[in-house]
Amino acid sequence: MKRNLFSLIIGLLLLVVFVLLLCVFQVRQSEVAVVTTFGKPTKPITEPGAYWKWPWPINRVYKFDKRIQNFETPLTQGLTSDSFALLTSVYAGWRITDPAAFFPKFASSYQPIAEAERQLGRLLGNAMTAIVGKHALSDVVSPADNGTNFVQIENQIFAAVQSEVNSQNYGLELKFLGFKKIQLPDNVTQSVFERMQAERKVLADKSTFEGEAEAQRIRSEADRKAAETLYAADAQATTIRGQGEAKAAEYLHVFQQNPELANFIFRLNALEGSLRERSTLVFDQHTPPFDLFSGASTNLLHK
Secondary structure, three states: OHHHHHHHHHHHHHHHHHHHHHHEEEEOOOEEEEEEEOOEEEEEEOOOEEEEOOOOOOEEEEEEEOOOEEEEOOOEEEEOOOOOEEEEEEEEEEEEOOHHHHHHHHOOOOOHHHHHHHHHHHHHHHHHHHHHOOOOHHHHHOOHHHHHHHHHHHHHHHHHHHHHHHHHOOOEEEEEEEEEEEEOOHHHHHHHHHHHHHHHHHHHHHHHHHHHHHHHHHHHHHHHHHHHHHHHHHHHHHHHHHHHHHHHHHHHHHHHHOHHHHHHHHHHHHHHHHOOOOOOOOOOOOOOOHHHHOHHHHHHHHO
């Protein structure tokens, strides 16, 4: 009896485990899933956890990696707006956002992620060809406007592909995009380089002309300020000379009344000028103005 009861318990436990294996499934943190009922998607799951389902063939669970997937497109050739052939390749990142919409588009393939990337690659190739064709070669291979045009082209490709993905309801989202490779075909490389050199020469000549014009403007401004300064200095010197001549005229009247006093003052000024710096003098006391040191000048001082 006990053996039969033990066997019954074991059988019930195995049945419970078997039922759980058939009717319960788990979605991990890095996954999304979709539950189909008789082959049609009926329940998308985007949050991790354990979920109930009916056994096959009623329900079936398809799980997909919801982490960002990275891939690169092959080189795609297109023509720029100025008729230059250009080879471009981009890298992109995407992830699944709606497993119920993603499932019917790509789950029929044995590798749905790879199939989705092939479809995205086709959309990216078409977008690159169309958008690069709207821009000149210099917008792509020259750092014009500090790279603004280059980034603008990437943003235009991103917007075009995301719009197509949304309109087709692929159930995925493009997260980032950028140019991976940009190169010229061998048969046009030399002509493009020559054209780029010509464009750089035009810019260099323009910069040289603008620099020379600015230098001429600065020189003209400096000459004008120098002329104004010289004019002001000449005017001030004329004023000072006039004041000095007026003062000299006052002293001249006094010197004319006493010529000996004038001669004595002139000799004192000359002597003061020669002794302004500390120095040693060897002179003849009879040579003016050093004759002031001789006793011959005492009579003039008493007068």
